[in-house]
Amino acid sequence: MILYKQISALKAFISQNKQEGNSIGFVPTMGALHNGHISLISNCKSQNQITVCSIFVNPSQFNDPKDFEKYPVTLEKDIDMLEKNGCDVLFLPSVNEIYPNGFSNPPHYDLGYLETVLEGQYRPGHFQGVCQVVHRLLDIVQPHNLYLGQKDYQQCMVIKKLVELTKMEVQVVINPTLREADGLAMSSRNMRLSEKERQQAVRISETLLFIQQHIKPGFTGDLKQRAVQYLTAEGFKVDYVEIATAASLEIIDSWDGNTPLVALAAAYLNEVRLIDNMLLN
Numbered sequence: 001m002i003l004y005k006q007i008s009a010l011k012a013f014i015s016q017n018k019q020e021g022n023s024i025g026f027v028p029t030m031g032a033l034h035n036g037h038i039s040l041i042s043n044c045k046s047q048n049q050i051t052v053c054s055i056f057v058n059p060s061q062f063n064d065p066k067d068f069e070k071y072p073v074t075l076e077k078d079i080d081m082l083e084k085n086g087c088d089v090l091f092l093p094s095v096n097e098i099y100p101n102g103f104s105n106p107p108h109y110d111l112g113y114l115e116t117v118l119e120g121q122y123r124p125g126h127f128q129g130v131c132q133v134v135h136r137l138l139d140i141v142q143p144h145n146l147y148l149g150q151k152d153y154q155q156c157m158v159i160k161k162l163v164e165l166t167k168m169e170v171q172v173v174i175n176p177t178l179r180e181a182d183g184l185a186m187s188s189r190n191m192r193l194s195e196k197e198r199q200q201a202v203r204i205s206e207t208l209l210f211i212q213q214h215i216k217p218g219f220t221g222d223l224k225q226r227a228v229q230y231l232t233a234e235g236f237k238v239d240y241v242e243i244a245t246a247a248s249l250e251i252i253d254s255w256d257g258n259t260p261l262v263a264l265a266a267a268y269l270n271e272v273r274l275i276d277n278m279l280l281n
């Protein structure tokens, strides 16, 4: 695996490979890698000649400074995992390399409705930061294919919108959520959970599964309410449990029995905020 810290060197490598007709696949991450990330790398490898992974903990997407400070960093292990799984290139830029003029005057991306609900509502500014960094990274890497995880359902929609707004020529590929044996969605933030919290954490995926198994046409509000009550009783501070249309993330309280739906949840276990989602039908 080649490690690049400088944009210029990475760009030279990419343009050389493009001249040779190689397709470039890109997996952006914030590090603290787990098998969910590796599933994206594997999928990318199977569809491209060159797989580029980036590790960059983007300060501009953290609405909570404490969350940024405490974001896990496991660089040596990450490099080892990427090498073992055949990643070709790791891009490991500094904050200064990505934001030479600082990141306090970001461009504004018109994300419309998407930015007003769920993560957009509970993490003000978060998706602007995500767009800022993904736009910058896509500009640098110029990949043919971009690999994202369904684990961050709304983020996938935001990045698709970003690609549309900026007219970048990149194919967005969404990969299914990888889970632990008990159903907990793999996440870098799981590393911050105590043993007891780790046991509790599985209740989120269980709750989404319950919604999946019990959703019926008609009023759905009671199912959401039960889910929030259950998670609260299990020790979570719940931001939301919502049922929304899978295509546009419109929050629904009544279901026609046909429209594809997704259930999404975000909740804190003490300091650690966890999110998950499940397609319902």
Ligand code: AMP
Residues within 6 Å of the ligand: 028, 029, 030, 031, 035, 036, 037, 039, 040, 147, 148, 149, 150, 151, 152, 175, 176, 177, 178, 179, 185, 186, 187, 188
């Ligand atoms: P992160 O490092 O958390 O920013 O995630 C980098 C990429 O990996 C994003 O596209 C995530 O959606 C994806 N990802 C994170 N967790 C999982 C998971 N459990 N399964 C599949 N993809 C994931």
